[in-house]
Structure formats: C-alpha cells, structure tokens
Amino acid sequence: MSVGAARHVCNTYYTTTLNPIVQHHVDSYNDFVERRIPVFLKASNPINLVLGDDRAIRIYLGGKDGKALGYRPPIDSLDAALMPNTCRVENKTYYLDCIGDMEVEYQIGPDVETAKFEKVLLARMPLMLRSKFCHLSALTPPEAYDQGEDYNELGGYFVVDGGERVLLTQERLGNNIYYSSRRKVVSASADEEQEGGTTEGRGEEYEYIAGLRSVSEDGTRGPYSHFLVIPPAKREVSLAEIELLKGTQKEIKDYGLTRIRGMPVITLPGFSIPVPILSVFHLLGLTTDKDLYDVILAGIPAADRSVYDDLFLQFVLGHKPEKSDMETLKVATKTRSEEEVFFNLQAMLLPHVEADASDDTGTLFRRKAYCLGYLFRICMDVALGIKNPSDRDHFRFKRFDVSGDLCFQEFKRIYKAVAKDMKLMMDTRIHYEERVYAGKGITTLLQRENLGYYWRPYTFNNEFSKSFKSTWGGKNGISQILNRFSTLGTVSILRRSNLQMDPSVKALGARRLHGSSFGLTCPSDVPDGRDVGMKKHLSLLAIVSTQTPSADLKKIVAAHPGFRRVSDVHPSVWNPSWTRVVINGDIYGLLEDKTSVVYTKLIEYRRSHPGFISVAWNRTDNELVLSSDAGRPSRPVYRPGITADEVLSKKTWTDMNALFDYVDADEADTIRLSMTPLSKTLPSEIHGVFMLSPLSAVIPFADHNPSPRVAFSCAQSRAGASWYHSNFNKRFDTITLILNSPKRPICETWLYPHILGRGGCLPYGDNVIVAISTYGGYNQEDSVILNADAMKRGMFGTTYFHSYNITEEMINETAKTHTEFANPVTKGLKLKADKDYSKLDENGFIRMGSDVDENTVLVGIISGTNDVSEVPKRGQRGRVDGMQFYDMAVGFGKEKTVLRGVKIRIAEMRTPILGDKFSSRAGQKGTVGMILPESDMPFTAKGLRPDLILNPHAIPSRMTTGQMLESMSARIGVTLGTMIDATPFSVQNQAGEYRELLTKLGLEPNGSEIMYNGMTGEQMQMEIFIGPTYYLRSKLMVEDKINYRDTGAKTLLTHQPLEGRSAGGGLRIGEMERDALIAHGVSGFIEESFMLRSDESEAQYQPATGLLDTTGEGPVENLRMPYAMNLFVKELEA
Known part of the structure; x- marks a missing residue:
C-alpha cells in the first residue's frame, strides 16, 4: 500500500501543480x-x-x-x-x-x-x-x-x-548563521628555514574564527560580514619583529601587535581595520568584567564555566589599549568621530537584530551584545576543544x-x-x-x-x-544559455545548482556527498572531473523557500506566559534550563518552561499557513531555532499517523499538503524520521525515488546500477537526440537535433510521463532489440554493431537543424548608411568567386526548399558597391526548412533607423555512420564499429534479428545489472502488451519475479536464446542474451567532427596554418603524433605535415659560425626549415 500511495503522491504533484519542475x-x-x-x-x-x-x-x-x-x-x-x-x-x-x-x-x-x-x-x-x-x-x-x-x-x-x-x-553560505572554524598560521620562524628543508610540525599555529554574514529582513542593510579571530596563544617575539609590525600595513593585515599579544579582534562593517572585540562590548554597555563574562557564557551552567576561565582571564588582562575604547574604534572609521562609531554599532553591526517599535538604543545594544557574546562563545569552544569547528558543508549552513x-x-x-x-x-x-x-x-x-x-x-x-x-x-557562470538539445537537458539546467567556489580549489569536503543533503539534492546526478560536487541537482519534491515575515513567529513565542525577551534578562540571572529562542539568527528571547507547548503551536501554525518555516528544537544545546528566510531547500515528509487510504483520497496537491510537513536540513537533524513510509508514531519518508533528480529518476532500475553508471547515464541523457520541443518547427535555435521517430520506452518509471512531457510525449530514444555477443569482434572496446535495414526503416534517423541570423548592419550612423538585402546578380556587382547565387529570389533571399551546401549564398547583401553576401559555415549541407523576417530599430526618435533581419533554418537528414555514439539508459555507451545488412545479422529460431549487438565484456566491466533487468522485463512487456514499472526502490527480488514470469510465458527464464549465424546459417555455440532495450543516440556525431585541409590561410606571425575547424584550420601534430608516425615509417608524410603543408621556409646561415646570416657578407649556405624555427632562432640571437 505504501508504494501505491507514493505513486499517487507522484502523479498528484506533477498533474495538479503549476510549474512543478x-x-x-x-x-x-x-x-x-x-x-x-x-x-x-x-x-x-x-x-x-x-x-x-x-x-x-x-x-x-x-x-x-x-x-x-x-x-x-x-x-x-x-x-x-x-x-x-x-x-x-x-x-x-x-x-x-x-x-x-x-x-x-x-x-x-x-x-x-x-x-x-x-x-x-x-x-x-x-x-x-x-x-x-x-x-x-x-x-x-x-x-x-x-x-x-x-x-x-x-x-x-x-x-x-x-x-x-x-x-x-x-x-x-547562508546569511545570519553563526559558524566557527580554525586555520593554520605559519609563524615567522617557518620562513627562516633553509631551502630544501621541511617546515612540517614547526612554526605552525592555529587561529580560531567565528563569523556570520548579517542582513536585515527587508534586505536593505547588508549582507555585512562579521569576522571574529582569536589569534594564536601569546608567544615571545623579537624586538626586530615588533619594530617591523609597528606602524606598517602588515600591522593592519595581520592584526599587528594585537595578534602578537593573542587578543581577539573582529572585522565589522564601517571599520577599516579589525578592532578589539572587548572594546566593542564595552561600547555596547558591558562595562564590567562580570557582565561581560555572564553575557559570553549565557546559558552555560556554573559547573561548566571553569574551563573558560583561563582563556577569558587572558583576554581581560591583556586588553590594555593605549587609548580608550572609543578612541580605538574612532581610528578605524572614515571620519574618526564618535557619531560614526555609534552609527556603525546601531545600523551596521548585526543588522538582522532589528529594533522593535518599543526598543530604545540601549535595548537594541543589549540584544546585539547577547548575539555578539554567542559568536564569541562558539569561537572559544573551538579554541578550547570543547566543540569541533562548524561543518559548513552541512546544508543547515547553506542557502x-x-x-x-x-x-x-x-x-x-x-x-x-x-x-x-x-x-x-x-x-x-x-x-x-x-x-x-x-x-x-x-x-x-x-x-x-x-x-x-x-x-x-x-x-x-x-x-x-x-x-x-x-x-x-x-x-x-550564473547566467547561462538554456540547453535546448534535449528535454532532459532543459529540465536538468532548470533544476541545477552551482556552488560558489573556484572549481580548481582542492576542497574535498565541499565536493563530497553530505548526509544532510538527503532528499534535497540528488546523490547521483553530478558531473565528474573538476566540477564534481560543485554542481548539484534538486531532488524531485525539493523546493526552495521564499521569505516569510518573522512577525507572526515572534507573536506566537511572545504570547507564551513563560517567555522573556532577552533584552529584559540580566546575564547574571540567566538560568541554563531556559530555552534560547533564535529567530533568523536573532536571539529573540528565552522560554522558562513548557517549550514543548510553544513548539507544538509553531508546528500547527506552519501547517495552517502558507510559506515554509523551519522549527528546529535542538534539545542538546537547548535552543529553539526558527527560520523563515529565503533560500532554504526543503522537502515533504509524511506526518505521523497518516494512512495510505488518506493519501489515496486526496485528489489535488493542495489537499495533499495537509498530510505533509516540509523539513529542511536544520529541522531534519532535530527530529526522528522513519525510513519506513506511513509510520504511526514518527514523521516518515515518502519513497526512495524522491531523493533523486528528474534525470536519475527516469533511469529504469537505477538502484541496480553502480553510482558512476547512474551519473554517466544522466550525462548521456542530456546529450541524447530527442523531441526537445513539440513546436520545434516554429523555432530558430542555432544548432539543435530532432530524433525523427522516437519511441516511448517499454520499461519506464513513475516519473517518465511527467518529466518527458504530459504522458511522455517527448521521448528521447528508441526501443531496439539488443543481443549481447561478440559476433566478429567489430564491437570490441565499447563499440556496437548496427542493423543497416533497421536504420532504413527509420531507426535512429535524425534531423540536424542549423539556423542563421542575418541582419543589415549600420555602416555610418551619422550618414545613416547601412548594408542592404538585395540580389547582387541583378545589381550587376562583382560576385564572390566559387559561390552559387542561382537560388536567390529577386529580393536576394534563398528560396524555401532549396538544397544548400557550403558554397550556396543564403542572403544577398550589398555594402555600397561591394558584395558581402552571407554563405553557410564550412561543411554545411541540407535544405532550407524555414525562414522568418523581422525588423529592428537602431537609435531613437528622428535618429531611428529601421533595419531588416532574416532567420534561415537549414535541415539535414542524418543516419548513423561509423563512429557515431550511442548509449543505453544504464550508461552503456559505445560507438558504431560496424553496420551489417540484416541478412548478415544473427537470428533466432523464430526469425528475430537484433537491431544492435553489444559486446559481452561491457556487462561485467560496468556491472549494469539494471540493463539486464530492463531487457528481461521488456520481453515480458512485449509478450503481454503492457508497460513495465521500472521505478527504483519499488520492488524486491525483481530478477526472481521476472524469471518466474518468463517461464510461465514459455520463454527461457534467463532471457537467453539459441541463435544462428546470419552469414553461415550455422547454430552459434552459445546462448545469447537478447531482448528489447531503450537506446539513445548522442549529439556527438562524426559529421560534426570531421576536419581536413590541404592548403589555406596561415597566421601572420608564424606562417603556420590557422587553428580550429570553423576557421579552415589544420589538425595539430605534436611530439607524440610525430613519434607514432616515425614508428610507422611514414617519413614522407611527416615532412609534408611539418613543411610542405605548413610553414616551409628557406634561410641562409654561415657554416663557420652556425648562425643565421642577416648581413649578406661572407660565405653562406641555404637551409630548409620551418618558418617557426627560423623565427625562434632569430629571437634567441636577438
């Protein structure tokens, strides 16, 4: 019943929600x-x-x-x-x-x-x-x-x-979230090590950090970084080092003498240099050491405070500024005035701690002092080893x-x-x-x-x-072109997230899969290489919260009889049993008792009001953390006691939301979640498939494949030819691809009919009969053998579209002259050599349906008396499939000039050729190694011939058990005339069930058949696994990669051929290619590549000295060499 309920959740979400993806x-x-x-x-x-x-x-x-x-x-x-x-x-x-x-x-x-x-x-x-x-x-x-x-x-x-x-x-990293850390500091003694020596274990000290990015709720103030540093412990320094630090920029950069004394400093908005944090506390009203001690250690039982005493005593006794606290902070402001100091403390220090209507400046400063004390405390916890540094890869710290x-x-x-x-x-x-x-x-x-x-x-x-x-x-990388090669590529980029970090940084923690991301981002749909862990994809039901005003949350908390505002509590009377209430990073108040009552009211409020509010009761730290800010990824879970009948009775997602609680990573850490759906006593997961992204969720039996294959399959799906748009004939995308006759897969997951258009109307592959056999060896090393007659029947036939956007351009804005669309032939102009103008109409536009090659003129354009007509790119073939004319205005008012533009779409039919790339949904990729006529393909006793032959080595090497299950279950589906449910995590013992069904249907239980050689007619000496499998054709095609050149344009500096296929450039032959050619004994080809077709030149040199001769004096001899070598030698001699 739980599986049926989960499927109903899936169908309801995607059919009754606007814009679910x-x-x-x-x-x-x-x-x-x-x-x-x-x-x-x-x-x-x-x-x-x-x-x-x-x-x-x-x-x-x-x-x-x-x-x-x-x-x-x-x-x-x-x-x-x-x-x-x-x-x-x-x-x-x-x-x-x-x-x-x-x-x-x-x-x-x-x-x-x-x-x-x-x-x-x-x-x-x-x-x-x-x-x-x-x-x-x-x-x-x-x-x-x-x-x-x-x-x-x-x-x-x-x-x-x-x-x-x-x-x-x-x-x-989220705003208004306190975090702590530590980092190594290399002391001056480490710099004095001799070259070649090691500094490991010497000269290394730690400084301890706590910070947050604070922003006001309306977004008008901030985000401002607050960065607290406790430097390494006090150490002996030389007089020379002190003199070096005094009055220099290094003093500002490295916290100068304050760092040497081991005193904590904080970087605050409005202050140009880090300032002593104790000076900030004093100006916030904490004038005695006792008040300072109680504020920093608020909520810590008296029995546990002794561990902080030595460090606190060091800070208090070491705080001996040469100037008063006000003078110390004034020096760090622009105007060096008390007014600016107080303005910074009131408006820019912790702007998320906002004054209520009844708050005066003193009250606001007390609230900020508590928040600053909490920041100081978590930094001391790390310095003393009481707690570990914050795990900033945890999703509670992310937005x-x-x-x-x-x-x-x-x-x-x-x-x-x-x-x-x-x-x-x-x-x-x-x-x-x-x-x-x-x-x-x-x-x-x-x-x-x-x-x-x-x-x-x-x-x-x-x-x-x-x-x-x-x-x-x-x-x-924030703004990107929308991927329109495939429907799944479009869905993928719309669900993608990017970590704001340089991909070249070796931050292993940020790249690893973190447990707190469960249900929020997909564990499988990630790229490989330098972007691994940098780019993630939201899970199926994950949403990102928008901001909800915190005023209602404050009212609910304040209405409790045991609530006390933190500004009304003197630090000396703070009882450790009281629960701290933190609202969006602001320590708003304390609950003296019955926290569970307030917690229940907040949960009820969240369920009855729109918006996504996080209610995390951390009983370990005795904190009730409420979050209503934007950017928190959340996901639904069943409420306790929900039954399958209740789920099935809901017909819209709005009604079904009454059965869910939306939890983020912070709240998920503070509650017990049942992995078994529909728990009577605990919130519970809905179904395992909902932790996946849309791309992973359409992979059949993905739970039976290794994770690298699932990730690879996602990448192949993005690049697969498909029906990327149901209205593609009205679009003029620069380059795109259409699979002419795609099929809906026999094995599909719950998500397929929702992700690939309504009812799965935008398929992205073809159901082909796949046999697993060597059959001559032309499918070794990931290659496949294709059935030529099946391709003639339309298998994997594609249409390649290339659109050209051609416009008239301004020549002289003052004179208002511009290029014009016209037929250069009728204008009597000198035409471009070797270009075909015969297909232009009287207005200079190519006729619809005309065949096109790289020499065909698409649009006739004249610039004065010159012919500047537009031709296709190199290697272009096809037929003009669509044209669209438009006007565009340049300038304003009387200076406005209307120019014309045209978009021309060229369609080219393509069938697979040797080298084209294919892949199954299990990530079994391969290129075409041979195309055989159907008469040469192996066949079964009933005459069934495969469309594609896969090498057997591909299965054990890649361990794609899911593809085997797909083939077995698809045979059942074809025999019974039904679709097969291949949703991951849905059925136990699938292989055993399929074996029983195949046996009942009179088929071999393992999915194998006795086959006969199509070339000789002899029975093959082994059973061959055969069955329908859904295969994709990749956009990576040989026709787009072919490059050739005999002679052509060269660079001015080195006289070598240009680089790049589009520029008519050549193929690079490096040292390894040269060595391979030498090994094959093709010395003539090497000379042709490095000299005749490249930059052959002749230079004169003096035999006596071996130097190139530039004077013409004395005996010289001629020497053939590449021009680049000639140039290099001259540069060395210069």
Missing part, C-alpha cells in the same frame, strides 16, 4: 516582484538631495509606502500582447514594466510643497516565463502551442535579445539563491546607480541654472515631460541585459 524559480521571481521590490522601495525612500541653502528635494518612488506600484507585461507597437516566441524570433527582450507613482517634496525653508506624478515608468526588466505576469500564465496548453510555445512549456527562464537565458541556482534572489541583488545594484545619477543630474542642472531654480524655482525642476531624463528606467533593462550576457554581479 520550475516552481522554485517561479515562486522566487513572483516574490521578488510582488513583495521585495515594494519593501525595498519603501526602505530606500526618499531619494534625498540637500542643496545647502535650506532647501532640499525628496523623491518617493512607489509612493511613501512603496506600495503605489503596478506591473505591465510586454506589449508591441499596436498595444497587443508581445508573446515570448515573437521575442525569440525578432531578437527582442521579453520584459516587465514596473509602473508606479512618484511623489516629490520640495523643502524650501520651513515650507514644503509637493508634486505627484502618477503611473510613471520606474523600471523595465526581463520577465520570467510562466511567472504571474507572463502572458502564458493565462493560456491553456493548446493556446500556448498556437503562440509558438511547447505544449508542455516549463517556464522558469528569460528571453533576452532573442536568446533563452536561465539563472543558475547559486549555493552559498540557495534562485532567480528571484539573483534578480533582487541586481535590482538593488542598478537602483542605487540610477538614484545616484538622478541626484547628480538634478544637482548639476540647479547649479548651472541658478537663476531659473532659485528659491521656489526648484518646484519646476521635475515635470512629467522630463522625468525620463532624470530617472532613467531603461537603464534597468540595459544593465539586466548586460548581466545576462556576461557576468552577474561580477561572477561568471
């Missing part, structure tokens, strides 16, 4: 638009320009509360809806307009005059497909199909200048930045730049036109007609477009 992207983007932008504008208002003569201008965007906002999806010049496919074809951006009120206050002495402009365009930014304001959200699948979209359009990505872009989910979070980061950056420019332009105008804007004249500065000059909304669109095409926030 990209829900995390869509929810995040909707939250960014509907909540984050208004909150940010309210917190950032007003844009304040102080003029210095008792006048000021204050500008409020979106009204004073930031809520006077609206959004308008894209429209065209006729005010009709601009659809995504139109943007793709016409190289436009699918955008969203943010429209709101702009209120302006003019402060003139004591008087204030106001002006209000309604429905002002505030920003234009890319719009995510399938988000709330997307046109597609209101369309049914057939209506979306009519608009050029896929019948099963996923969404979750952007269309920017005609290209599909996706923002890769970024895995990072995922999805599309909405990344867009918000970019929006904040652009907003600050646009606001700064607005203030500068207003100040400049007032300064240079003083008479016009004197006194009350400033009230005429902003008019509706010139608002676009001061506040420039199109800067948002331009900057977003730049970020999508290059670096996002200065980081590479």
